[in-house]
Amino acid sequence: CAVDSARCTARQAGGPCRTGMHTSDSLSHPESSARPLLLKHQENAAAELASPTVHSALKQALLVDSQADYKRGNYEAALDKFTHVYAMMEAENVSGTDDTFAAVVSNIGCCLHQLGEPEAAQVYYERAIQMFEKVPVSTLDWLLYGNVNQRRVEYIKARLVELGLDRKPDASQYLDGVGRRQAWSDAERSGREQGLWSWFSPSSWYQYATLADAKREGGEQAHKLNADHAGTQGPSAA
Helix, strand or coil, X not given: CCECHHHHHHHCCCCCCCCCCEHHHCCCCCCCCHHHHHHHHHHHHHHHHCCHHHHHHHHHHHHHHHHHHHHCCCHHHHHHHHHHHHHHHHHCCCECCCHHHHHHHHHHHHHXXXXXXXXXXXXXXXXXXXXXXXXXXXXXXXHHHCCHHHHHHHHHHHHHHHHXXXXXXXXXXXXCCCCCEEECCHHHHHCCCCCCCECCEHHHHHHHHHXXXXXXXXXXXXXXXXXXXXXXXXXXXX
């Protein structure tokens, strides 16, 4: 069910758009298992944002790890990480027309759908549709991939149909960063996949090393940062 938010980030050039509606004004969070997680992460968001290097590394690591948790069926863990990314992007004042933010909102809905919280899932799905409908598609993306956002919208609308039929989404499939339907392999879903790198792709060696550094730096430094600032720094506008 997941929309590949990590790949959405990789495709962006120049970082997130910071114009338009503030994320905190764009969505009223319904009562669900996501709500207390969001509140928890919002309390730490300002401290995480205080160190741009840690913030960037942690967010990228969370985007990748949340996808990994989802495809392995660890929906509670995936929900915790997706809500963490949401809080981080909210602290950045990221626009509601940012495709990574829209994917994160959709993926929160996916997790809630899998966890048996259909009313809350519907709220996030519908908001993600509204956001993707406003995300601009560059001329290059249109020429290479067609109307990526329309495929994303249709994919999420299919999840709404499943909600109405009281059906869980197919956890073996996902939509990649350019709106193509893909299937995770059995190895990926069981956690036995080799990873991002391949002996046949030198560029993937760099991606693997960079991700490992990001996860190590983001995880260790952010935990220390949160501990140093806990109780001394409340949430503030970025």
